[in-house]
Amino acid sequence: MIKILKISGFVLLSLILLLVVYAGIKYGLRRHTVKENYALLGKGAPVLTTDGRQYRDLNKNGKLDVYEDPRARIDDRVEDLLHQMTLEEKAGTMFIHMIGITEYGEPMDIPSLSGGMMNFVFSLLLPTPSEMIAKKKMNSFNTISSYDAATMARFNNNLQKLSERTRLGIPVTLATDPRHTVVNNPGAEIPTLAFSQWPSPLGLAATRDTALVRAFGDIARQEYRAVGFRLALSPMADLATEPRWGRINGTFGEDATVASEMVKAYVLGFQGDTLSNTSVACMSKHFSGGGPQKDGEDPHFPYGKEQVYPGHNFAYHVIPFVRGALAAHTAAIMPYYGIPMDQTPENVGFAFNKTIITGLLRDSLKFDGVVCTDWSIITDSKMGPARAWDAEDLTPLQRVKKVLDAGCDQFGGEDVPELIVELVKTGKISETRIDQSVRRILKDKFVLGLFDNPYVDESKAGEIAGKPEFMAKGREAQARSVVLLKNEGLLPFKPGIKIYAAGMSHPETLNKYGKVVNDIAKADVIVTHIRTPYEKRHKYLLENFFHQGRLYYTEEEKKEILDLIGQKPSLVVVNLERPAILTGINEKATALMAEFGTSDAVLTEVVFGKYNPSGKLPFELPSSEEAVEKQLEDVPYDSGNPLYSFGYGISYNK
Numbered sequence: 001m002i003k004i005l006k007i008s009g010f011v012l013l014s015l016i017l018l019l020v021v022y023a024g025i026k027y028g029l030r031r032h033t034v035k036e037n038y039a040l041l042g043k044g045a046p047v048l049t050t051d052g053r054q055y056r057d058l059n060k061n062g063k064l065d066v067y068e069d070p071r072a073r074i075d076d077r078v079e080d081l082l083h084q085m086t087l088e089e090k091a092g093t094m095f096i097h098m099i100g101i102t103e104y105g106e107p108m109d110i111p112s113l114s115g116g117m118m119n120f121v122f123s124l125l126l127p128t129p130s131e132m133i134a135k136k137k138m139n140s141f142n143t144i145s146s147y148d149a150a151t152m153a154r155f156n157n158n159l160q161k162l163s164e165r166t167r168l169g170i171p172v173t174l175a176t177d178p179r180h181t182v183v184n185n186p187g188a189e190i191p192t193l194a195f196s197q198w199p200s201p202l203g204l205a206a207t208r209d210t211a212l213v214r215a216f217g218d219i220a221r222q223e224y225r226a227v228g229f230r231l232a233l234s235p236m237a238d239l240a241t242e243p244r245w246g247r248i249n250g251t252f253g254e255d256a257t258v259a260s261e262m263v264k265a266y267v268l269g270f271q272g273d274t275l276s277n278t279s280v281a282c283m284s285k286h287f288s289g290g291g292p293q294k295d296g297e298d299p300h301f302p303y304g305k306e307q308v309y310p311g312h313n314f315a316y317h318v319i320p321f322v323r324g325a326l327a328a329h330t331a332a333i334m335p336y337y338g339i340p341m342d343q344t345p346e347n348v349g350f351a352f353n354k355t356i357i358t359g360l361l362r363d364s365l366k367f368d369g370v371v372c373t374d375w376s377i378i379t380d381s382k383m384g385p386a387r388a389w390d391a392e393d394l395t396p397l398q399r400v401k402k403v404l405d406a407g408c409d410q411f412g413g414e415d416v417p418e419l420i421v422e423l424v425k426t427g428k429i430s431e432t433r434i435d436q437s438v439r440r441i442l443k444d445k446f447v448l449g450l451f452d453n454p455y456v457d458e459s460k461a462g463e464i465a466g467k468p469e470f471m472a473k474g475r476e477a478q479a480r481s482v483v484l485l486k487n488e489g490l491l492p493f494k495p496g497i498k499i500y501a502a503g504m505s506h507p508e509t510l511n512k513y514g515k516v517v518n519d520i521a522k523a524d525v526i527v528t529h530i531r532t533p534y535e536k537r538h539k540y541l542l543e544n545f546f547h548q549g550r551l552y553y554t555e556e557e558k559k560e561i562l563d564l565i566g567q568k569p570s571l572v573v574v575n576l577e578r579p580a581i582l583t584g585i586n587e588k589a590t591a592l593m594a595e596f597g598t599s600d601a602v603l604t605e606v607v608f609g610k611y612n613p614s615g616k617l618p619f620e621l622p623s624s625e626e627a628v629e630k631q632l633e634d635v636p637y638d639s640g641n642p643l644y645s646f647g648y649g650i651s652y653n654k
Contacts, residue, residue, distance in 0.1 A: 030128070034109040037130035041165035058169025058451070059084065067451065074446045078439055084168060087424055087431060090438045091417035092137030094410050096175065096372065099129050101145040105154030107133075107162070125382045127415050133162050136415050140441070142175035142233060149194040149227050153461035156228025160454040171454040173445055175231035175283070178250070180220055180474070181597045189250065194462070195223045196470035201236065201262070202576065203481030203596030205252040206615035206649075210265040212477055217269015219470045221280045224270075226464035228456045230448050231281045233334070235266040237320035238289055240619050241313075242633040243579040244296025246534075246548030249596075251291070253618025254636040255646060256319040263324030275331055277449030283372060284325035286336030288356055289317025292634035296549075299337035300542055305349070305389040307338040311635035314343050322365060331444055332370040333361065334412070337377065337387045349389040351377055352399070357407035370440045373403060375413025384540050397422060404429055409437035478598040482606050483649040484613035485621075486592040490525065490569055492609030492652055498522060502564060503529035506600040513608040526570040527607070529600075530561060530585075532577040552581045552625045562588055573603065579619050581628070583643055609652060616649040 045056045050064045058068050066072050066080035082090075100108030107129035111120055132138045141159070145152075156174055163172045179192040181200045189200075196219060198204070204213050224232065239259055240248040252262040263284065271279045290299070290307070297304030325333070335350035335357065344355035351357070351373040361367050377387045378399050386392075388399050400419045403411070423429040445451060484491070493499075497514045500523035501507035510516050510527070517523050535549030553561065565572060565588055572589040574580060576596055586592055594617070595603065605611050620642040622628045627639045637646045 030110060034128055034130045037128070037134040038162075040134040041162065042167065044161060044164045045169045056164075056169070056452075058164070059167065060169075067446075070452045074443060077446050077451070078442045081168065081170075081442060082435060082439060085438070087421055087434070088417065089137045089168065089170070090431075090434050091420035091424075093139055093170070093438050093441055094420060094434070095136070095138050095414055095417055096140035096142060096173075096410055096412050097132060097138065097415050098126055098375075098413065099132070099141040099143050099159075100126060101143055101147065101152070101155045103147065103151065105147070105151045106158055107155070129159075129162075132415055133166065136417055137166065138415065138417070139163055139166075139170045140173045140175065140231075140410070142177070142231075144177070144190055146179070146190055146192045147194070149223075149461035149465035150458050152194070152227035153456045153458040157455050157458065160228075163454075170442075171445060171450040173231050173448075173450065174228050175233050176224065176229045177233050179224075180216070194227075194465045195220070196466060196474040197478070197597075197599065198474045199478050199481040199595075199597040200249050200577075201252050201266075202240075202249060202618050203598070203615070204266075204477065205258055205262050205618040206481045206483055206596060207477065208258065208616055209480070210261050212480070213262050213265040214269040215473060216477065217266050219269075219473060221270045221278075223465045223470065224280045225278075226456060226461045228454075229280065230450065231283060231332070231444075232270055233283050233285070235263050235282065235284055235325070236286065236290075237263045237284050237325050238286055238336075239291040239317055239320065239636065240579075241291050241317075241631075241636045242293050242296045243619065243622060243628055243631065243639070244549065244551060245291060245293050245578070246296070246298045246546040247290070248579075248619070249547075249577040252320075253646075254291075254620070255618070256316055256323075256636070258618065259320040260323035260327075263320050264328045267325055267328035267330050271329065271331065274329065275444070275447050277447070277452070279331075279448060281331035281444055281448060282325070282328075283332035283334050283370075284321065284330040285334035286374065287321055287333050287350065287361060287371075288314075288335070288340070289321070290336035290338060291317060293338065294341075294633060296633075298546060298548060299339075299349075299389065300387065300546070301540055302385070302389075305337065305339055305387075306341050307336075307633075308341050309343060309634045311632040311638075313632075313634040314340065316636070317634065318360075326365060326367060330369065332372055333367060334372050334374055335408070337374050337389060339389050347390055349377065349387070349391065351408055352388070352391050352402045352406055354406040362407050368440070370410055370437075370444060371408045372410035373408050373412050377403070378411060378414045378419075379416055381413075383542065401428055404433060404437070409440050475599070475602050478595075478602040479606055479611040481596050481615050482598055482603070482611075482613050483594040483615035483617055484591075484651060485594060485617075485644055485648065486586060486589060487650065487652070488590050490571060490591040491593075491607060493525065493607050495608070498524045499527055500525075500568070501527045501529075504600050504603075509601045509604045510607075512604055520567055523568055525590075526565055526568045527573065528561065528564055528570065529573045529575070531575045532580040533557065534578075547577055550625070551578060551622065551628055553585075558584055561585055565589055571607065579621050581622055581625060581643075583623050586643060612651050612653065613649065614651060616647045617644060618646075620644065620646045620648075 240254040252259040294306040534547035537543040622639040
């Protein structure tokens with residue numbers, strides 16, 4: 001036995017040593033490749049003076065080119081640069097991909113655990129920044145990383161310095177998914193504590209206050225610009241007509257009129273009345289409406305690729321784009337992954353669908369801005385198969401051609417500009433067609449002022465991001481988004497009340513006005529915080545971040561809640577990511593309250609009456625799973641005998 005253990009130990013040690021050696025070799029090879037890639041870049045752009053004016057000599061030719069001249073017309077600058085670009089540079093401009101950040105604000109070329117497990121994992125899955133910038137000639141990126149403001153600002157500046165070393169010095173457009181909520185959903189939302197904290201879009205819709213939403217957009221604009229973000233991959237103009245859909249949390253609810261008003265205010269807050277060098281451009285999504293998912297399944301995954309319209313309500317889902325995003329002159333539009341079943345001559349995903357992109361968006365709605373596909377629809381990756389729904393049988397080259405023929409300009413989550421080069425060189429796509437898309441992308445870069453100065457002040461980033469008045473406005477929005485659904489004389493709590501708290505992250509905040517006790521027998525009231533139920537799925541990596549499937553609590557989950565709240569007068573607070581089925585809980589609770597991203601500190605202010613609840617439901621709450629299953633995916637507020645109707649909400653005065 002001892003001999004066997006010695007042999008086993010020797011084998012294990014040998015395997016560990018082999019893994020260490022292998023990892024060391026891979027690490028060394030990657031460092032060498034990164035060094036070789038960056039060696040392809042030249043020097044930074046010198047600052048020269050002509051006619052008493054300084055300018056950045058981006059192409060390093062010692063003279064003032066039109067595209068380098070801030071005094072020149074934007075269209076003239078675009079055409080001058082376009083004329084100087086090679087086909088490879090044009091192709092690189094048509095791609096935007098995720099990029100990692102180190103804890104020091106450097107592009108993550110070498111995987112490192114010091115920046116957190118999420119960064120480490122994604123750095124293994126993504127191409128290196130050096131490859132995308134130096135070899136692929138890409139100049140648009142988005143990041144899922146979250147650091148303090150100074151680190152994120154430093155990252156922007158480091159990235160811009162690298163782009164300045166490219167042949168023409170085309171600056172990077174740095175994009176981001178929403179960062180102002182507390183939800184951690186990579187690929188959809190990225191909580192960033194350096195910024196002010198606001199409720200989700202559902203919560204903003206619950207306030208019904210467009211001025212507040214525009215104020216949010218303006219504050220977010222300032223915080224984004226402080227760290228270098230110039231493109232917001234938002235808002236979602238989709239409608240939450242199918243209650244099981246896993247992305248409802250990013251919408252403004254199920255009503256097209258409310259959503260339109262909110263989307264318009266959101267875009268105006270970020271961009272201003274017109275796009276300018278003080279704006280953050282918005283990429284509104286997901287055209288032509290990603291809400292009516294068959295059985296509520298999301299098209300990030302093969303089982304959710306169909307969007308269905310049993311209520312013949314396709315036009316309803318276009319309304320928030322027409323009256324919201326387009327009315328506010330959104331800079332860009334992103335189509336979704338799904339197939340609008342039987343709505344166009346060809347059942348194919350939105351970005352591949354010429355009837356949707358060219359026929360509806362370009363020709364009918366007259367949109368001439370950038371159309372960027374959703375992420376990863378061309379090539380398979382380490383994160384899963386390409387989401388090329390009903391184009392699965394096409395090669396990546398054929399998919400790129402189909403997307404371009406449909407009328408899209410930019411490819412999200414991809415890094416294959418060589419496919420565009422091949423299409424042009426083989427005569428399958430004209431360079432004139434490529435110029436059309438690159439022209440749109442470059443125009444936004446010029447209008448945003450990136451060619452004149454893409455850098456930010458690292459020392460001031462932290463003074464702007466998370467500014468006290470920004471934080472206060474966010475807390476106000478959190479409070480105003482709370483919806484009081486039921487109150488049998490329990491609320492507001494009286495000062496000094498003894499509370500047994502469950503499910504709260506920071507129950508100690510209740511001690512500001514009351515007293516938290518650990519023994520239910522000594523409590524006057526029970527406060528329990530619950531979340532929207534969902535199914536845990538693990539077949540695909542991204543499923544871990546999606547809350548989808550069932551809206552009902554299992555018998556075990558419900559029993560735990562009911563057994564608790566049945567012991568004393570009880571307030572149940574539910575975080576609504578989707579329309580949860582609360583029927584049994586509602587019957588037993590003395591008071592019921594919904595929140596959409598409200599901190600425990602703000603919630604304390606609400607339950608003790610410092611704020612009077614004024615929010616209204618952005619969607620109806622179904623009374624049963626049977627009612628949910630009978631709903632039509634494309635029709636709003638059609639749940640039979642809902643527990644609470646769309647727009648419901650009471651206050652302490654009622």
